[in-house]
Amino acid sequence: MAVRKTIFVTGGGSGIGRAIAIRFAHAGWFVGLGDVSEAGMAETEALMPGGFAYSHVFDVADRAAWDEALRIVSVAAGGRIDVVANNAGISLGGPLEEYEQDEIDRILDVNLKGVIYGAQAAYPYLKASAPGSCLVNTASAAALYGMANQSLYGACKAGVRSLTESLDAEWAPDGIRVRSLMPSFIDTPLLQNTPNRKRNAIIREAVVEAGLEFTPVEEVAEAAWRAVTGEQLHHVVGKSARKMRLLAKWAPGALRKRSRLLAEAHERTKR
Structure with missing residues (x-):
């Protein structure tokens, strides 16, 4: 009898995390969900x-909470975790001078330190289920070229x-794949937030305004x-992201222009 594989998805309460969870559930995987939102x-x-799912409320910015989450999900799944989708994230935008210190600290804690904590905590589980195990990190097209207000x-x-890239090399001898997702703008609940406390217009309005x-x-x-089952390291997702990758390599001046247009769009939607 084939062993049911397990994926643990952070940010599983909405958006990309929810979509990943549903995709793997349809493939017959046991799915562990992690999020700050129980609802x-x-x-x-x-x-x-x-019905093969288990949810655990925790904050990815808490290193000790990662260990507890993975331990509990592993037990619920029957003792193994094959994939960790390091997906939880928050948004923060607008001009740098508008950010308050706690906003800066929080986005660093969740979007960077939380991913590092997750990788570190996931390693022994992925090593135990290797070869074929995988860490999938949700990056963004924003990693391809720096844009205004981002x-x-x-x-x-x-x-x-x-x-x-570093962990893909470090963990290869253990039979663990490490992959990234780089999507362009996704219409998720993150875009329904304001960029920061000093702005009232939601992020989605600026994206639409910029075309x-x-x-x-x-x-x-x-x-x-595809990241879990294939050999490609970075997965650039969406027409805008693929165009950005091309421009970043061959026409960075065009991206500078786009960045300025995005800054202007943010100003037009400021209120």
Whole structure:
């Protein structure tokens, strides 16, 4: 009898995390969900087939909480974790001078330190289920080129990209794959937030004003599946992200222009 594989997805209460959880559940995997929102995870579980899921409320910025979460999910799954989707994240945007210190600390804690903590905590579980185990880190197209009003968010995601490359080399002898997802703008609950406390317009309005398209969240989930089953290191997802990758290599001046247009769009939606 084949052993049921297990994936643990942080940020599983909405958006990309929810889509990844549903995709793997449809493939017959046991899915562990981690999020600060118990209600969000309950909604995700209700959308998943098979009933093979377990939810655990925790904050990825808490290193000790990572150990507890993985231990509990491993027990619930029957003793193994094959994939950890290091996906939880928060948004912060607008000009750097508008950020308050606690906002800076929180995005660094969740979007960068939380990913590092998750990788460190996941390692023994992934090593135990190797070969074929995988750490999937959700980065962003923001890691490809720094854009206006995304300075700290982009810095975090660039760090996630670098971490992925480093760990892919470090963990290869253990049979562990390390991969990243780099989606362009996804219409998730994150975009319904304001960029920072000094602004009232939600992030989504600036994206629409700048004429940028949204990538369906299901495309990111499919990229996660390919990341786990294939050999490609970085998975750039969405038309805008693929165009950005091309421009970053061959026409960085065009991206500088786009960055300034995005800054202007943020100013037009400021209120």
